[in-house]
Amino acid sequence: MYNSKSKKATEFIDDAEIRRTLAFAEENKDNLEMVRDILKRAEDCKGLNYRDAMLLLECEDPEIHQEIFDLAGRIKEKFYGNRIVMFAPLYLSNYCVNGCVYCPYHGQNKHITRKKLTQEEIVKEVVALQDMGHKRLALEAGEDPKNNPIEYILECIDTIYNIKHKNGAIRRVNVNIAATTVENYKKLKDAGIGTYILFQETYNKKSYEALHPSGPKSDYAYHTEAMDRAMEAGIDDVGCGVLFGLEMYKYDFVGILMHAQHLEDTFGCGPHTISVPRVRPADDIDPDTFDNGVPDDVFKRIIAVLRIAVPYTGIIMSTRESKEMRAAALHLGVSQISGGSRTSVGGYVEEEAEDENSAQFDVSDTRTLGQVVDWLIDEGHVPSFCTACYREGRTGDRFMSLVKSGQIANICQPNALMTLKEYLEDYAEEGTKKKGEALINKRLEMIPNEKVKEVVREHLNDIHEGRRDFRL
Numbered sequence: 244m245y246n247s248k249s250k251k252a253t254e255f256i257d258d259a260e261i262r263r264t265l266a267f268a269e270e271n272k273d274n275l276e277m278v279r280d281i282l283k284r285a286e287d288c289k290g291l292n293y294r295d296a297m298l299l300l301e302c303e304d305p306e307i308h309q310e311i312f313d314l315a316g317r318i319k320e321k322f323y324g325n326r327i328v329m330f331a332p333l334y335l336s337n338y339c340v341n342g343c344v345y346c347p348y349h350g351q352n353k354h355i356t357r358k359k360l361t362q363e364e365i366v367k368e369v370v371a372l373q374d375m376g377h378k379r380l381a382l383e384a385g386e387d388p389k390n391n392p393i394e395y396i397l398e399c400i401d402t403i404y405n406i407k408h409k410n411g412a413i414r415r416v417n418v419n420i421a422a423t424t425v426e427n428y429k430k431l432k433d434a435g436i437g438t439y440i441l442f443q444e445t446y447n448k449k450s451y452e453a454l455h456p457s458g459p460k461s462d463y464a465y466h467t468e469a470m471d472r473a474m475e476a477g478i479d480d481v482g483c484g485v486l487f488g489l490e491m492y493k494y495d496f497v498g499i500l501m502h503a504q505h506l507e508d509t510f511g512c513g514p515h516t517i518s519v520p521r522v523r524p525a526d527d528i529d530p531d532t533f534d535n536g537v538p539d540d541v542f543k544r545i546i547a548v549l550r551i552a553v554p555y556t557g558i559i560m561s562t563r564e565s566k567e568m569r570a571a572a573l574h575l576g577v578s579q580i581s582g583g584s585r586t587s588v589g590g591y592v593e594e595e596a597e598d599e600n601s602a603q604f605d606v607s608d609t610r611t612l613g614q615v616v617d618w619l620i621d622e623g624h625v626p627s628f629c630t631a632c633y634r635e636g637r638t639g640d641r642f643m644s645l646v647k648s649g650q651i652a653n654i655c656q657p658n659a660l661m662t663l664k665e666y667l668e669d670y671a672e673e674g675t676k677k678k679g680e681a682l683i684n685k686r687l688e689m690i691p692n693e694k695v696k697e698v699v700r701e702h703l704n705d706i707h708e709g710r711r712d713f714r715l
């Protein structure tokens with residue numbers, strides 16, 4: 244029986260309720276009056292429940308599709324302005340005891356190169372990332388109690404936060420590791436992590452169990468209830484996601500919104516972010532094995548309807564997607580992207596030799612961070628290296644109330660300009676620097692609050708003179 248406040252995975256993600264929702268959407272998809280009514284209600288930016296959202300996604304009318312895209316764009320602009328937050332993944336170890344059939348790190352894969360970074364190697368990787376200009380990382384590691392115990396992850400976080408190299412600094416470390424205990428989540432919280440990220444992969448229990456035939460991750464309930472344990476442990480910001488292509492996308496679309504609803508109803512705060520990865524080729528993995536591929540046009544609508552349904556949640560898109568898809572997605576609601584990513588262990592310091600293959604998936608957007616920043620500026624976005632909220636204690640419901648009031652846009656934009664200025668001073672090529680400076684000057688003038696504008700102007704000067712790390 245569906246119960247959004249239940250602590251049981253099969254009750255807050257209820258299979259029968261998902262199927263009823265899908266049937267409702269199928270039945271009503273041609274009822275344009277009903278669909279337009281939902282769109283009208285969504286204009287107030289308070290979000291939509293999974294049922295309304297599914298109906299929007301199911302509607303096949305091309306005019307409605309355009310209205311969905313337009314509304315998603317407006318909502319994104321209202322909450323986040325035109326800033327795009329940048330991050331990079333850092334793969335610590337690809338040792339893993341799980342049997343996920345869609346991931347080359349699965350324990351039975353005997354021909355992948357297994358690697359685990361030492362603390363010295365982490366320093367080198369992070370220095371390389373800092374020299375690119377990154378300030379925000381997402382740590383990735385397989386699940387292996389022997390090779391990657393929680394103590395190893397904690398040591399890595401400590402090492403990363405303590406690296407001082409030129410003007411570089413990693414100011415926010417997000418962590419994407421396997422579902423764990425409340426006790427371990429408390430340790431991660433004490434280590435100062437930003438967001439705890441865990442992808443559900445699929446919410447369909449039967450498919451989940453088939454896709455995860457062995458290892459601790461095969462326990463659907465333990466995995467699905469992980470965010471509850473993380474939030475009970477005091478981690479305010481959690482990041483959800485599904486791997487589109489594993490299960491029918493409609494099922495997982497409803498599932499992820501149900502999960503968001505559960506967290507909102509239980510903890511008063513939904514997910515901080517939702518990631519939208521699609522299955523990609525990798526060693527031992529052929530995406531054609533999964534016959535649930537999501538076509539580009541549907542994928543764009545998924546992103547846009549998510550933007551409308553959960554306006555307060557950041558949407559993340561990685562370099563799994565091509566430049567073209569990322570360009571489109573930025574206008575539909577994606578607010579955070581990775582740039583210059585390496586998905587192999589140790590990949591930032593050196594390219595893998597031909598006989599090595601430690602990557603989790605093939606990157607589609609292979610541009611450097613500098614190229615991505617340059618492109619974002621050309622596309623009219625402000626690349627942002629901001630990490631201010633978490634460092635100012637604006638996490639969880641404190642963050643959400645700022646977003647819900649629309650005030651976040653007044654904070655994001657100044658922080659984006661100041662962190663972009665740092666990037667331009669320290670890392671950008673001349674052409675990008677010129678374009679970026681012009682963008683900063685233009686956007687500075689558009690800050691509505693005169694006092695804030697003055698503070699930002701002063702800090703931009705400070706940054707030019709060599710001082711760093713200003714934030715609102």
Ligand code: SF4
Nearest residue numbers: 339341343346349385
């Ligand atoms: Fe291991 Fe994660 Fe890959 Fe599964 S998806 S095999 S848990 S690294």
Ligand code: SF4
Nearest residue numbers: 629630631632654655
């Ligand atoms: Fe993110 Fe907060 Fe910075 Fe905006 S001000 S980019 S929400 S950290």
